[in-house]
Amino acid sequence: MTTLLDRRFHFVTGKGGVGKTTITSALALSLAARDKRVLICGCNAKERFSALFEAPPLGHDVTLVAENVWATNIDPGRAMEEYGQMILKSRTVSRAVFDNRYVRSFFRATPGLYEWAMLGKAWFHAVEPSPDGTPPFDAVIVDAPATGHGLDMLRVPKVIVDVVPPGILRRDAERAWEMFRDERQTGVVIVTLPEDMPVNETLELSEAMTGELGLHVSNVVVNGMIPPLFSAPERASLLAPRALDERTRGGVAVAAGARRALRETIQAEALAKLGKHLSSPKVYVPLYFGGVNGLAEVREIARRLS
């Protein structure tokens, strides 16, 4: 994934349960290994970064979790307040706004406001200059919500640009949107599994990202690849219709072989479909039979990404 190294903003999404958090973490480590200073942004979901990085539980504050890797699980309410304070430049005014009961319930239900608070915060981390003028992070990776909600989140800056009159909010949304649409700076990473439904969803998601939103899908990461045990003729033979009897030791092995052959066949078909319909570069990550439990596995996956 050579092109990955040059981008500053990565938006990781995909169907629920495909391993977005794992891939986000591995991507962060692979960038960090090339001396990039990386920030991972979680989107107010139950976080699993601390488990994967073997670090203390993660909150809203930016925390170092590995060498050159920082992480935050963005709290949208707090992100909004920080934004308000920065713009309004007065703590008193900002408190008056954000402590107002009506304003709070209004904010809570305003479409896309929390999504924008999180996405805007992540974007800000990618562009905010340090006192010396350089961005503190070379790359920001957003562990975005699953497919539909991930798309909703990326639609927000576009909607702001469409409906909000000129002002600070609109100005920032325009800047962010410009960066998101610049494929030299931003890439969408879609994580999927080598199965029928996840692949179909990936194709639809990729179409919406590129067609509707005009964003660049930089990579598709196929997670959970089963190492094939059987050749195509062997699979055909194992899948021939027959009654499987698992009462004997031999029967147990043949039944397991038949199930494996079926999974491998489905995987091959899913990969073929993905290859046929999607030209984005693909990366393949094996299934971990013992689970992805911590840094050892994440580091291994990181090596595959680079």
Next chain:
Amino acid sequence: MSLAPLLESRRVVLCVGSGGVGKTTTAAALGLAAAMQGKRVLCLTIDPAKRLANSLGLEAMTSEAQVVDPARFAEAGLAVGGSLTVMMLDTKRTFDELVRTYASSPEARDRILGNKLYQYVSTSLAGTHEYMAMEKLHAVKREGKYDLILLDTPPTANALDFLDAPERLVSALDSAAMRWFIEVFQESGSLSFNLLAKTAAVVLKGIGKLTGGGFLQQVAEFVTQLNDLFGGFKERAAEVARSLRAPDVAFVLVTSPAPMAIQEVLFFAERLREQGMPQDAVVVNRVNQPPRSPTDALAAREEAARLALGLDDDGPDRLVQASHDEGKLAELDRRNLAPLAAALGELSARPLRVDVPALPYDVHDLASLAEVARHLAS
């Protein structure tokens, strides 16, 4: 364990859980099981799986109710005494219907439906999808055409959003907040500081600075229009929220053995408990099963020869490897599910728990759906 008693005793079953755990499949399989028990079943879904929908003969998914052709069941060799109807939820359309019902005049209705902000709000206001799902559920429940309604809830990042949706929508449209907002703006649309407390002026100026001047006026205008429906709407939302808490509603928490999905389901169970709502059942989808017995290369070789599988020389070793791999995945799931088992064990009113074994393929046709249905409600 079986969910059959639940299907027998309840009128509404809500399948909740995080994304990708198989809620749609669970709802569809429970629907099939109930239809096989002779019930008239409605499955309300947000996001139908296309292949499964196609296999049920539902080529074009629309928000119209579609009855699955009984011939399909017969073809699959299933005895279905009841009926299975599928309906896709359409958030915008449901919201439009609400506006049509509660607007005080055709002019008020057209003003809202034509408002630029409404176009965004009707599909993306926080909680809109969730709320409209429940709104539709409430409407079809009152119609009384079905014995059982299954709702495959929206794939919320956080399953709790679903429970909070009516409350959130109502608090956003809360009349006090609305009045405040409307009072702040005079009919001319300009700020009238005379009427305002000093803080309100500060607040509005602050927001105005963020959003640009005209936006708040635009919002105030929209809120004024919405206020027209508000009386009826608020009552309706409260009614919908109440109907969620009726005793004929069952909550089925759906999870996979993935640690994050389990975390989510435990959190959700806790929230249901706090709110005094039942946690009727937990469904764990795609649980890998351990091998029935140990195996070895010699036994595998003999069996492969007996079946004339024609594998390469080291084929039997790889058959054994396949079985070992299944064992590892089963062990991983067992380890991941231990916290769930422990947490459920501590509950006084222990929910039903059903584990659905992992199939090597997606549930994509009636035969595989019936297989899941057998596991859920045999």
